Amino acid sequence: MADDALVEVRDLDMAFNVGKARARRTTLQVLRKLSFDVGRGETLGLVGESGSGKSTAGRILVGLFEPTGGSVKLFGRTITGPERKANLAAVRSRVQFVFQDPHAALNPRMRVGDSIAEPIDIAGAHTRRDRSHRVKELLEMVGLPRDAAERFPHEFSGGQRQRIVIARALALEPGFIVCDEPVSALDVSMQAQVVNLLMDLQTKFGIGYLFIAHDLAVVRAVAQRVAVIYAGSIVEIASKDALYEQPQHPYTQALLDAVPRPDPARVRGPVIGGEVPSLLAPPPGCRFHTRCPHAMPRCQVEEPRLRETAPGRQTACHLYETL
């Protein structure tokens, strides 16, 4: 539904200039024609391997990068194009980011309470008592003791530090949070705690998440819909159950097959060969055709467009155009 979309991304392009010497400078097309929505209180999982462009997409959504093409609307305001500055300023406090590495995301010389209060300080207008009251409230929300405010990041484990980062992200009551691999640096037993926390916060405050991850199992646990990205393009978008139970795109199928299962009796199918192509010299046609078991001559020349294959699901693959 367009009217309750928190985030509307249309034909998003992102290219970086690389190479120092002028003669060798080229552009690296990192994202191509990305389109997706995130609804209020919804989690969209964005899954892909390294270099697929998933983190770049997340950074664009919080305003850290300006895209080279396409449009992004946050809370109904367009943060791309001529009104970027004004609109970004208007929505900035409602959009937050949780990074992968909680060690790097916290200033080691700042007390936890000050780190959490930093967004409040920047937004201004608060009394000292309100501030410390709010910090304690936030710590409670993420399941940390109130006295944590007086301590330093090194006194906490990785999982606890990620809770601190989440508390800081919640400080200004955001409506949308980009979580970029929020649990991949954590141990399995800590992962579950943080994932559950994120889901509880969503239920309580109706926050929308873009949940970026390479771990398909974690994404299945948190997302309602999932987008799979390969070499800068979305190859499939579907509701969680449809995507995991009946993946359409051969890449989604390969990705799911590749995940090791905790079941020693499972007989593994053939392993997909090859590697993600370099974005400096991407293959023509479908970017997956070099690894695809179903590749047809057409795939080498014509790039498939993302199109609806069933209500609420889209796939970019020639196989589904002939059907």
Added chain:
Amino acid sequence: MASPLVSIDDLTVQFRTDRGWANAVEGVSFDIAEGECVGVVGESGSGKSVTALSILRLHARGAARYSTGAISYAGRDLLQASERDLRRIRGRDIAMVFQDPMSSLNPVLTICDQISESLRLHQGMSRAAARKKAIELLDLVRIPDAARRVDEYPHRLSGGMRQRVMIAIAIACRPRLLIADEPTTALDVTIQAQILELLRDLRAELGMAVMLISHDLGVIAEFARRVIVMYAGRIVEDAPVDVLFQSPRHPYTEGLMASMPALDGGAARLYAIPGRIPDPDETIDGCRFGPRCAHSEPICRTAPPRLIAIADGHRLRCTPRTRAADLT
């Protein structure tokens, strides 16, 4: 039964901390048989890598010490062996592959130089013979266009290719034991599947034993025949892979399996083991998992549990559960 290839007996490794020596690994005992495929699973601080590094005695002297125990290999105790003897074993009889292939490879040497090193050292090969062998090894680890790639530098290769090179170096002298410490953790999932398949094939082809260390139960389930579960420096459970995954007995093993999000659907909410992993220098009376355990009994807080065989090839460190197993 034939004598084991490597036998670790009551190994305790201590690290120097601000507050004195802390046990990173305590009382670890297990055997690895010739050609066996053992998986060691645990979270950070469980002692799995510390144990592996001890086999080759790769801990920095001064920062770590082996306070008790013995590691026997070919009739020798590796903890007592001279540096000279160890150098002969490392890379020839026992080889290791680490998690991060970029920091394990030397960026200023070609692939050929790095594979040749152990061949020239251990097998006295000539430069030309070593180069020929290096190309063969690259073929063996399925690097396309090996004859050209052999002269390249590591930065030209992708993460998956670098890990293949690491494996080529490790198997160059046909070791009897390959220790792989999180060999696929830094890699993407499709590349991880390729590397695991490669390791599986090489093991079958070369008949070497493999000790695979991972935090990922999925990787362990696919690869190992037998699994050792470690928690806070101790072995808590040791069982054949199918037994462990069908009926885990230790509450920590159960918790670990339950907290793994399932790819094939299942519960909406993940099970989370409460609390956190203790620091090595933290004193906990009785069982080290006790404070996080849902099945803790008074006895768990008074006496540290012992690792006891409850069935053939199945050892468990849990006082209440061991007793229950005895009664049945």
